[in-house]
Amino acid sequence: MSVANTNDERMLADNSHPGDKTALSRHAPLHLVSNTPKGRGIFAGQDIPARTVIDTCPVLVLDPQENVAHIEKTSLYHYTYNWPLPGGKAGKTQAVVFGLGSMFNHSTQDQNVGWTRDLEHQLIVYRALRPIAEGEELCISYGDHLTFVDADAPSSSELPIEQPEDVFAGLEVEMG
Numbered sequence: 509m510s511v512a513n514t515n516d517e518r519m520l521a522d523n524s525h526p527g528d529k530t531a532l533s534r535h536a537p538l539h540l541v542s543n544t545p546k547g548r549g550i551f552a553g554q555d556i557p558a559r560t561v562i563d564t565c566p567v568l569v570l571d572p573q574e575n576v577a578h579i580e581k582t583s584l585y586h587y588t589y590n591w592p593l594p595g596g597k598a599g600k601t602q603a604v605v606f607g608l609g610s611m612f613n614h615s616t617q618d619q620n621v622g623w624t625r626d627l628e629h630q631l632i633v634y635r636a637l638r639p640i641a642e643g644e645e646l647c648i649s650y651g652d653h654l655t656f657v658d659a660d661a662p663s664s665s666e667l668p669i670e671q672p673e674d675v676f677a678g679l680e681v682e683m684g
């Protein structure tokens with residue numbers, strides 16, 4: 509990364525666009541645990557009330573051609589989220605999410621974190637979907653098309669007889 513002090517960079521450093529600031533709130537304490545059956549995962553360090561903002565993560569929206577030609581051939585593909593094409597164009601691409609957004613694992617039955625895209629600011633905001641107890645893993649839903657064997661998948665004897673219809677309500681799902 510260049511550290512040259514150009515006029516443009518000085519303008520950014522001077523914070524000359526205060527009206528366009530977005531607060532980057534993150535709930536604390538959270539723990540990164542490295543040896544779970546799902547690899548690394550995020551765990552609550554204390555009880556978290558429902559609707560709490562867990563994190564606000566900037567994203568890098570990928571050029572769709574670059575994504576297909578390069579990113580999809582790398583392990584980064586397992587970290588990207590579906591993202592609408594910028595400028596209101598029809599179709600979708602992928603986005604790299606910075607911060608905790610790339611560390612949330614998937615849970616089929618018990619996702620406790622929901623996420624919403626802020627297209628204008630190229631952000632994702634993560635919120636607690638219900639009260640989360642200290643020590644619980646924070647999980648989102650990646651949707652139905654998983655690219656791995658789900659470590660949380662219920663055995664057939666554990667499957668509920670009836671699924672509530674609104675179990676995924678409020679979630680925007682599907683990772684890359």
Ligand SMILES: C[S@@+](CC[C@H](N)C(=O)[O-])C[C@H]1O[C@@H](n2cnc3c(N)ncnc32)[C@H](O)[C@@H]1O
Nearest residue numbers: 546547548586587610611613614656657658659
């Ligand atoms: C966005 S990353 C999440 C962070 C990842 N655990 C790590 O250590 O970097 C997505 C990857 O995590 C793993 N993963 C997430 N949820 C899982 C689950 N329910 N069962 C098994 N592996 C999971 C898969 O390897 C998946 O490709």
